[in-house]
Amino acid sequence: xxxxxxxxxPPLRSVLLRSRKRTILGFxxxxxxxxxxxxxxSVAIIVLVLIMVFLLREGIxxxxxxxxxxxxxxxxxxxxxxxxxxxxxRNQALSSSLRQAVSASLETLSKSARDRRDAAFLLKRQVExxxxxxxxxxxxxxxxxxxxxEQIEVMRRELREASANAAKALSYPAFFNTxxxxxxxxxxxxLTPEAADxxxxxxxxxxxxxxxxxxxxxxxxxxxxxxxxxxxATEPLQEVVDQIKAKALETxxxxxxxxxxxxxxxxxxxxAATETDAxxxxxxxxxxxxxVSEAVNLEESIxxxxxxxxxxREQVEKYAVVIEKAAAVLPKDAGTGAARSLVNEVREGIPVxxxxxxxxxxxxxxxxxxxxxxxxxxxxxxxxxxxWITNSSWQDFFGFVPLLAGSLVIAAIAIVIATPVSVVxxxxxxxxxxxxxxEIIKPVIEFIxxxxxxxxxxxxxxxVGNLIKDVSECSxxxxxxxxxxxxxxxxxxxxxxxxxMAVPTMFSLSEDALNNVPRAYIDASDALGATKLQTVFRVxxxxxxxxxxxxxxxxxxxxxxxxxxxxxxxxxxxxxxxFGSGLGVIFHPAHTLTGIIAQELGEVSRGSSHWQAxxxxxxxxxxxxxxxxxxxxxxxxxxxxxxx
Amino acid sequence: MTPATNPESIxxxxxxVRDMDFCYGTSKALFDINLKVEYHRVTALIGPxxxxxxxxxxxxxRMNDRVLSARVTKGEVLVKGxxxxxxxxxxxxxxxxxxxxxxxxxxxxKSIYENVAYGLRIHGEKNxxxxxxxxxxxLTHAALWEELKDRLNxxxxxxxxxxxxxxxxxxxxxxxxxxxxxxxxxxALDPIxxxxxxxxxxxxxxxxxxxxxxxxxxQAVRVSDYTAFLHLGKLVEFAPxxxxxxxxREKLTEAYLRxxxx
Ligand SMILES: Nc1ncnc2c1ncn2[C@@H]1O[C@H](COP(=O)(O)OP(=O)(O)OP(=O)(O)O)[C@@H](O)[C@H]1O
Ligand SMILES: [Mg+2]
Numbered sequence: 001x002x003x004x005x006x007x008x009x010p011p012l013r014s015v016l017l018r019s020r021k022r023t024i025l026g027f028x029x030x031x032x033x034x035x036x037x038x039x040x041x042s043v044a045i046i047v048l049v050l051i052m053v054f055l056l057r058e059g060i061x062x063x064x065x066x067x068x069x070x071x072x073x074x075x076x077x078x079x080x081x082x083x084x085x086x087x088x089x090r091n092q093a094l095s096s097s098l099r100q101a102v103s104a105s106l107e108t109l110s111k112s113a114r115d116r117r118d119a120a121f122l123l124k125r126q127v128e129x130x131x132x133x134x135x136x137x138x139x140x141x142x143x144x145x146x147x148x149x150e151q152i153e154v155m156r157r158e159l160r161e162a163s164a165n166a167a168k169a170l171s172y173p174a175f176f177n178t179x180x181x182x183x184x185x186x187x188x189x190x191l192t193p194e195a196a197d198x199x200x201x202x203x204x205x206x207x208x209x210x211x212x213x214x215x216x217x218x219x220x221x222x223x224x225x226x227x228x229x230x231x232x233a234t235e236p237l238q239e240v241v242d243q244i245k246a247k248a249l250e251t252x253x254x255x256x257x258x259x260x261x262x263x264x265x266x267x268x269x270x271x272a273a274t275e276t277d278a279x280x281x282x283x284x285x286x287x288x289x290x291x292v293s294e295a296v297n298l299e300e301s302i303x304x305x306x307x308x309x310x311x312x313r314e315q316v317e318k319y320a321v322v323i324e325k326a327a328a329v330l331p332k333d334a335g336t337g338a339a340r341s342l343v344n345e346v347r348e349g350i351p352v353x354x355x356x357x358x359x360x361x362x363x364x365x366x367x368x369x370x371x372x373x374x375x376x377x378x379x380x381x382x383x384x385x386x387x388w389i390t391n392s393s394w395q396d397f398f399g400f401v402p403l404l405a406g407s408l409v410i411a412a413i414a415i416v417i418a419t420p421v422s423v424v425x426x427x428x429x430x431x432x433x434x435x436x437x438x439e440i441i442k443p444v445i446e447f448i449x450x451x452x453x454x455x456x457x458x459x460x461x462x463x464v465g466n467l468i469k470d471v472s473e474c475s476x477x478x479x480x481x482x483x484x485x486x487x488x489x490x491x492x493x494x495x496x497x498x499x500x501m502a503v504p505t506m507f508s509l510s511e512d513a514l515n516n517v518p519r520a521y522i523d524a525s526d527a528l529g530a531t532k533l534q535t536v537f538r539v540x541x542x543x544x545x546x547x548x549x550x551x552x553x554x555x556x557x558x559x560x561x562x563x564x565x566x567x568x569x570x571x572x573x574x575x576x577x578x579f580g581s582g583l584g585v586i587f588h589p590a591h592t593l594t595g596i597i598a599q600e601l602g603e604v605s606r607g608s609s610h611w612q613a614x615x616x617x618x619x620x621x622x623x624x625x626x627x628x629x630x631x632x633x634x635x636x637x638x639x640x641x642x643x644x
Numbered sequence: 645m646t647p648a649t650n651p652e653s654i655x656x657x658x659x660x661v662r663d664m665d666f667c668y669g670t671s672k673a674l675f676d677i678n679l680k681v682e683y684h685r686v687t688a689l690i691g692p693x694x695x696x697x698x699x700x701x702x703x704x705x706r707m708n709d710r711v712l713s714a715r716v717t718k719g720e721v722l723v724k725g726x727x728x729x730x731x732x733x734x735x736x737x738x739x740x741x742x743x744x745x746x747x748x749x750x751x752x753x754k755s756i757y758e759n760v761a762y763g764l765r766i767h768g769e770k771n772x773x774x775x776x777x778x779x780x781x782x783l784t785h786a787a788l789w790e791e792l793k794d795r796l797n798x799x800x801x802x803x804x805x806x807x808x809x810x811x812x813x814x815x816x817x818x819x820x821x822x823x824x825x826x827x828x829x830x831x832a833l834d835p836i837x838x839x840x841x842x843x844x845x846x847x848x849x850x851x852x853x854x855x856x857x858x859x860x861x862x863q864a865v866r867v868s869d870y871t872a873f874l875h876l877g878k879l880v881e882f883a884p885x886x887x888x889x890x891x892x893r894e895k896l897t898e899a900y901l902r903x904x905x906x
Contacts, residue, residue, distance in 0.1 A: 520746065524746065525752075525762075525766075538762070542754070543753050
């Protein structure tokens with residue numbers, strides 16, 4: 001249709017030829033820009049690799065170091081002692097239960113007398129505190145030589161007045177009757193610094209309590225006696241154990257010292273060998289020659305320890321017999337229901353404990369001091385070790401399970417709480433909320449992310465902990481496992497706060513996932529006559545499930561890696577949570593992988609086994625995070641049919 | 645012609661649009677539409693883009709309800725003699741009676757079986773044998789049974805475009821609606837698939853009443869018994885297809901059919 005000739009154009013050849021462009025350092029600017037962008041993207045990858053390398057380098061030495069330590073632990077005989085000592089720890093728990101039972105029983109009779117006595121002493125204290133100043137001056141005046149009688153007289157009057165005022169201002173508990181109150185007030189007013197004896201009413205109160213206590217002890221004599229016997233039973237055994245423990249520890253310390261000096265000597269000798277200056281060389285050699293200590297004859301000292309095996313076994317047997325007897329005579333009755341259940345617990349616990357002790361004693365013979373510690377058992381000791389003990393005068397253990405358990409339980413609590421909340425909120429916001437509601441809900445939830453975690457930790461300590469504790473004491477909630485709770489700072493508290501922190505991530509990502517569900521699915525469902533709810537739960541949620549799942553996993557990643565809140569709120573008890581108590585376990589305190597690093601890394605010396613152990617924990621944490629993220633991606637890919 | 649007074653002699657048309665105006669907010673999209681759709685006939689809606697075909701179609705199953713401030717401002721739409729905007733009309737039941745197939749095939753990301761069974765499930769059918777039977781019947785109707793009977797548990801998104809669209813038809817007829825609305829069902833398909841669906845349309849007309857929007861004049865001629873021509877929101881002409889194509893009464897229709905249309 002265009003009949004007019006086309007506008008004049010340059011000849012084809014010159015169009016196709018590349019025009020000469022400016023170059024920078026011989027490079028085309030386009031290429032340079034490409035490299036610039038590419039290198040920025042690579043920085044992230046490089047940094048990630050560097051972090052991994054660094055973590056590995058610091059952490060991987062941990063295994064040989066720990067192997068050496070465990071080797072010494074065995075060679076010096078500490079392990080031998082622990083065979084008996086570890087199960088013996090149970091004794092303390094039993095005996096403390098028993099003590100509690102006894103005091104609870106005694107209190108049924110003596111509580112009111114004791115309260116009266118304690119209250120009276122407390123009141124006396126308050127008076128003394130209030131009149132401290134005049135009393136002090138009076139004491140000084142009395143000590144002065146020569147004494148100044150009229151000055152003393154003035155001071156006495158002052159003190160009397162002050163005491164009388166203070167005694168009048170006190171609030172007397174209701175269990176003192178009027179006469180007693182008046183007498184107490186009089187006695188307090190007359191308190192003087194010289195008086196050695198207690199005022200008469202106080203003395204009566206003390207006597208009252210002593211009588212009541214004696215009566216109570218007589219009433220619960222079998223229980224009291226059983227408790228005393230049980231307590232005494234350990235003494236001979238403990239004595240033997242303590243002796244061999246002391247010996248083992250001494251050996252260990254010598255061995256460690258020797259090792260330190262020996263490595264020092266080696267280093268000095270090496271330095272001397274490379275040193276050229278003759279004088280320096282001589283001084284280094286001399287220093288090296290001094291850096292020796294007597295090598296410990298491990299075999300010799302271990303003999304001293306294992307030589308007492310028979311004695312030890314005998315003592316264990318004796319101990320077992322005694323405590324079993326104590327269990328047998330434990331009375332059925334105790335003062336209160338709680339005490340009765342404690343006593344029952346102990347009665348059932350003792351035979352088990354005795355059995356454990358006997359079993360432990362039986363293994364003593366097969367223990368070998370020179371059995372090498374394999375690297376696998378070291379790996380096992382780290383990954384499956386149930387004790388994380390550091391800075392111990394006895395032996396450090398780096399068992400990872402208590403920390404992992406704490407982290408996992410807390411993460412599980414957080415996810416269990418956060419998932420329904422955030423997914424339901426996302427569904428509501430995406431499908432049911434009006435535009436105005438959306439405008440409120442979304443920014444508010446996303447704002448949570450901006451709260452510094454240390455502030456949340458604050459809230460956990462000051463608010464949530466008390467709240468949970470108060471709620472747990474409600475009488476109509478006692479059916480909840482673990483109620484009433486003992487500790488304000490516990491895993492549940494930390495889990496709640498972490499759930500709160502995970503909600504924004506999980507909510508936003510779930511909401512995105514629902515948003516990405518194609519409009520056409522909703523049209524189809526509507527056109528078939530589905531109600532809104534049917535469409536949401538039969539079409540939209542299933543279609544967005546991959547996004548929702550990966551949102552949950554990414555929330556999990558956030559929760560596992562969070563440090564500050566758990567450090568502040570989880571209670572930081574390094575022990576495997578007591579899963580025996582069922583669901584109530586969530587109200588126990590625990591420590592976590594992240595928390596332990598934050599807490600301990602600042603205090604350990606660089607390069608020590610403890611330092612390296614913390615890096616190992618860091619490596620595992622890193623691996624867990626990678627795994628969680630990888631899972632999130634895999635899930636997102638796995639259930640993505642509408643993108644196929 | 646009131647259906648209530650004389651139901652036996654003249655059954656009411658399955659869909660009847662009377663003097664209807666339709667607005668999207670303040671802008672009027674349809675003006676004074678009158679349309680009667682007969683039982684077991686295929687009715688085609690044709691017209692230039694933006695003339696309001698989809699809007700009219702969506703009025704019949706109230707799919708426009710979701711569009712904010714879109715409403716019928718005058719007149720009424722009757723399905724089987726009942727005004728669908730009456731307060732006592734259950735939208736769920738209406739849509740069970742009036743199925744819809746969309747321009748772009750949109751099977752759910754579920755198995756073939758679940759796609760077809762979906763409509764029955766949401767209307768409360770739980771009996772497995774009833775569902776099995778309905779799935780087989782619907783897929784057979786949609787000429788898919790032979791192809792797919794061995795892979796009913798495969799994901800519907802793994803099917804070809806044409807198969808997907810026929811699956812959507814199967815899904816729509818599983819609840820045995822009286823009317824089947826189709827909005828350019830073949831516009832995204834290749835000629836072979838289109839042909840298959842056109843064949844299907846004749847079959848479907850034995851059991852259902854079909855209203856189809858199409859841009860393809862030949863298709864309208866091939867599949868429909870009646871054709872309505874819309875222009876700028878007005879129903880210009882509505883007549884048996886043959887009559888409308890061979891002997892249009894209106895100038896506008898003629899111009900449109902001949903392609904000399906401004
Ligand atoms: N959701 C909506 N909101 C506002 N206006 C709309 C909406 N949907 C359609 N319209 C308007 O209504 C008029 C009719 O649109 P409709 O989609 O019914 O046209 P159509 O005939 O189906 O066109 P096509 O052949 O391109 O599909 C158009 O002017 C359109 O801009
Ligand atoms: Mg349209």
